[in-house]
Amino acid sequence: MVEPGATQETARGGGLTPEVATEPLLRCEHLVRRYGERTAVDDVSFAIEPGETYGLLGPNGAGKTTTIQMVCGLLRRDGGTVALTGQPVGPRHVRAKAGIGYVPQDLALYPDLTAAENLRFFGRLYGLRGADLSDRVDDVLHLLDLRDRATDRVESFSGGMKRRLNIGAGLLHQPALLMLDEPTAGVDPQSRHAILDHVRGFSASGMGVLYTTHYMEEADRVCDRVGIIDHGRLIAEGTRRELVAMVEERDRIDLVVRGPVAQFLESCRELEGVMGASPNGDGVQLLVEDAASRLPAVLDVAARVGAVITKAQVVEPDLESVFLHLTGTALRD
Numbered sequence: 001m002v003e004p005g006a007t008q009e010t011a012r013g014g015g016l017t018p019e020v021a022t023e024p025l026l027r028c029e030h031l032v033r034r035y036g037e038r039t040a041v042d043d044v045s046f047a048i049e050p051g052e053t054y055g056l057l058g059p060n061g062a063g064k065t066t067t068i069q070m071v072c073g074l075l076r077r078d079g080g081t082v083a084l085t086g087q088p089v090g091p092r093h094v095r096a097k098a099g100i101g102y103v104p105q106d107l108a109l110y111p112d113l114t115a116a117e118n119l120r121f122f123g124r125l126y127g128l129r130g131a132d133l134s135d136r137v138d139d140v141l142h143l144l145d146l147r148d149r150a151t152d153r154v155e156s157f158s159g160g161m162k163r164r165l166n167i168g169a170g171l172l173h174q175p176a177l178l179m180l181d182e183p184t185a186g187v188d189p190q191s192r193h194a195i196l197d198h199v200r201g202f203s204a205s206g207m208g209v210l211y212t213t214h215y216m217e218e219a220d221r222v223c224d225r226v227g228i229i230d231h232g233r234l235i236a237e238g239t240r241r242e243l244v245a246m247v248e249e250r251d252r253i254d255l256v257v258r259g260p261v262a263q264f265l266e267s268c269r270e271l272e273g274v275m276g277a278s279p280n281g282d283g284v285q286l287l288v289e290d291a292a293s294r295l296p297a298v299l300d301v302a303a304r305v306g307a308v309i310t311k312a313q314v315v316e317p318d319l320e321s322v323f324l325h326l327t328g329t330a331l332r333d
Contacts, residue, residue, distance in 0.1 A: 023085060032044075
């Protein structure tokens with residue numbers, strides 16, 4: 001059986017041959033899409049490596065869905081290029097699009113069919129037949145914990161189960177690149193947790209994943225790199241650490257301290273990686289680089305000067321603070 005992300009023949013949904021080892025799985029350059037006078041996507045460029053989950057993070061209306069639809073060849077571009085393993089992708093490039101699994105925001109399922117019937121239908125559209133189709137349907141149902149509901153109609157499913165099956169339809173042909181457009185929209189916290197766990201598994205198998213969301217915690221949890229998009233423009237990209245460093249945000253250690261606080265503060269200021277130390281209500285606040293690794297040294301200082309720490313909390317800057325810094329506004333729905 002071909003592993004997720006592997007190259008396959010067209011009949012199995014692939015047929016893509018990497019040109020060179022250094023070529024990214026997906027390369028998008030200078031994407032533009034206009035609707036009359038409005039530019040929905042404005043000069044967006046990014047790349048995704050095999051086994052990488054790349055997140056497009058931004059509010060509703062930022063251009064995420066328009067971007068993802070241009071990338072998978074569903075929407076005509078007004079400018080720019082898209083290539084999957086070096087081969088151009090567009091509305092007419094059937095061979096290249098066969099290497100993509102697209103999971104839209106809206107559920108693309110037939111409620112009066114069973115889970116297995118839905119998957120068999122989509123599998124046949126991908127060119128799967130016979131034993132190969134049966135094996136893939138069974139594999140996907142097992143992967144998404146839906147095997148025990150295979151013969152139940154989708155109309156009886158919970159929202160979270162429908163979302164998982166929706167993802168399964170995009171996995172049947174074992175694509176090199178899976179595109180997930182806000183896959184947790186409208187689901188309960190437990191289902192969201194399960195979906196995010198599955199997404200992490202996809203990239204671990206070598207599959208590239210393009211993931212759009214307006215939930216900061218989702219991007220933090222599943223994405224190796226994040227592109228922040230707002231008003232159609234990609235305003236920053238990188239790992240969470242890189243984005244935080246870009247806007248000069250620091251980790252924070254909040255401490256509740258008894259004893260010689262002034263001496264403790266002075267000693268902390270001399271520690272490597274401590275950028276600032278100041279009183280904060282009934283405690284102390286330290287601005288540091290890599291708080292988790294600095295905390296043991298801070299505790300050693302407290303013991304040395306005779307201070308007692310009754311509470312310690314490490315606070316790492318998140319993507320919300322980065323977005324606020326870059327746009328001047330909080331992330332909006």
